[in-house]
Amino acid sequence: MPRRITSRLAAGALSLALVLPAAGQWTEPGWESDAGLPSLSSHDSRAAAGEEFRLGRAWLRQFRARAPQWQDPIAQAYVESLLARLQPHSGLGGRDLIVTLVDSQRxxxxxxPGGVVGINAGxxxxxxxxxxxVSxxxxxxxxLAQRHYARGQARAEQTQLPTMAAMLAGMLIAAAGGGDAGIGVAMGSQAAFIQDQLAYSRRYEQEADRLGLRAMAQAGYDPDAMVRMFRAMQRMASLQGGSPPEFLLTHPLTESRxxxxxxxxxxxxxxxxxxEDLQYHLIRARALLSIHDRDPSQAVTRLAQDQPPAQARRYLDALIEARRGEVDTALQRLDALARESPDLTLLPASAAQVAFDAGRYDDAIARSRRVLRLVPGHLPSSLVLGEALLQRDPDEAWRVLRDLAERRPEDPQVFTLLAEAAGHSGREAWGHLARAEQLQLNGRITEAIRQLGVAxxxxEREGDTAAAARIEQRREAFIGYRETLEKF
Structure with a gap:
């Protein structure tokens, strides 16, 4: 890749890192939020961690603009629950984590840095x-806990963040589909500063392995699963010859390791x-169906190869039936599964989504509300409820989605729906503001600034002083993004 393109990516990461929105950024007066910055022992460590946080959030915005996203709130909620189970044992403390799911079979x-965790459907x-x-x-x-991106070999503090930014630029290319070219950028950028490192040094890999083993064991998982998983990757690499799995390109796997x-x-x-959690097999069925969207029979075949629980096969059948328009049959199957496994919120949430996708809005609303009475704040059910209410009661949809946006200020999908709810409920200025936030979360800062101008x-035309004040605050921040970018 030409050097100038790499430089622009790195510069973009640095520039957007300088001014990022705080939680609850767009909200109406009276809404409170916490920036959620990580707390470390020394002042210098806190400052560096703050830079990592901002840089990571900026990287995520650029990543969303380039990589195909796997938009599946049910899978999203599941992965977030896994991380919540692991985090207390990982050494990360209460640091906020953000999950991004990638629509890729790789x-x-x-x-x-900044607590961004990405997972491919593959x-x-x-x-x-x-x-x-889990391993x-x-x-x-x-x-993340060991801050491997920021650590170097006795390097001055000022070199660490530029190194990290350049390496993240390479990761951006690779994770968004650039493959070896992006990894090459990451490795080359690091090598200019740290001669003996790969994307991660072997020492860092060993540290992450050991911390990971401890965390998964304390969370109740068999640590031998890490051995099985990595050996399976190694076998796959041998079969593929010169094209190992992308994970191994940035995580060198040796026999000694x-x-x-x-x-x-x-x-x-x-x-x-x-x-063994049935829920995992259900999420895996969703991933396989996403990967084999054009030929669901392949998803059925691949799921069956690992002899999953019978409920997982029935669940996948229900999702496929729903796609074929056999909605009654799909809902009956999902309801039967929910009766068999009443503790799995995923099942009634899936039924609510099927009902909504079929245009059965009243049924989707009723089903989502039943879930939310049992599990308040459940992400997939809140999204289905808000989206279904748009067809029945836009004011209520606005309230549901506004509350969800307060809890999930980094979720572009929430702001997409919120913008629609605001428009349908007569809150036009707030709708344009929500749309602007959705754009900037997806790395489209120029369009976001234009949208703020409309807002x-x-x-001003409506005399909405509260909205005008918030818009002006956000406009100053957005211009800061753009001006800093132009300096590079």
């Missing part, structure tokens, strides 16, 4: 057991072992 996962397809997926997530959290993992896994005890005109 076997990959990544973690970026990782679910590859991992036949939940503990295998990869635990390993990535180990990298595998031996170390196996040795340490045998020494780790699991205080409270977890049973300001509408607010």
């Amino acid at each position: 076997l990959n996962a990544f973690a970026v 990782l679910f397809a590859f991992a036949g057991e939940e503990a295998g997926l 990869v997530l635990a390993h990535e959290l180990g990298h 595998l031996s170390d993992i196996q040795s340490r896994a045998g020494q780790v005890t699991v205080p409270s072992p977890r049973e 300001r005109q509408v607010a």
Whole structure:
């Protein structure tokens, strides 16, 4: 890749890192939020961690603009629950994590400073057991906990963030589909500063392995699953010859590293072992259906290869039936599964989504509300409820989605729906503001600034002083993004 393009990507990461929105940024007066910056021991560490946070959030915005997103709130909620289970044991403390799901069949996962964790749909397809997926997530959290991006070999503090920005630019290209070219940028950028490092050094990989083993064991997962998962990747790399899984390009896997993992896994005890979770197999069915969207029969075949629970096969059949227009049959199947496994919120939430997709809005509203009475704040059900209410009661949709946006200020999908709800409920200025926030979350800053201009005109015309004040605050921040970018 030409040097100037790499420089622009790195510069973009740095420029957008300078001014990022705080939680609850767009909200009406009276809404409160917390920036959620990580807390570290020393002043210098806190400052560096703050820079990592902003840089990671900026990277995520650029990534969303370039990579295909797997828009599946049910899978999103599941992955977030896994991370919440691992985080107390990972050394990350209460740091906020953001999950981004990638619509790609490639076997990959990544973690970026600032608490960004990315997972390809292909990782679910590859991992036949939940503990295998968990082992990869635990390993990535180990990298974040040890701040491997920012650490260098006795380098001055001012060199660390430029190195990290340049490497993240390469990761952006790779994760968005650039493959070896992006990895080359990442490696080359690091090598200019740290001669003996790959994308991660072997020492850093070992640290992440050991932290990951401990975290997954304390969370109740079999640590040997990490051995099984990585050996399966190694076999895949051997079969593919010069095209190993993307995950291995940034996480060098050697026999000595595998031996170390196996040795340490045998020494780790699991205080409270977890049973195999049916939920994982249901999410895996969703991932396979996303990957084989044009030929669902392939999803059925691949799921069956790993002999999943019968409920997972029935669940996948229901999703396929819904796509074929056999909605009554699909709902009956999902309702039967929900009666068999009443603790799995995923099942009634899936039924609500099927009802909504079929245009059965009243049924979708009723089903979503039943879930939310049992599990307040449930993401997939809140989204379905808000979107279905747009067809029946835009004012109520606005209230539901506004509350969801307060809890999830980094979720572009929420702001997309919120903009629509605001427009349908007569809150035109707030609608344009929500649309602007959705644009900037997806890395489209120039369009976002234009949208803020429209929002300001509408607010002035309507005499909405609260909206006008918030729009002006956001306009100053958005211009700061653009001006800093132009300096590079």
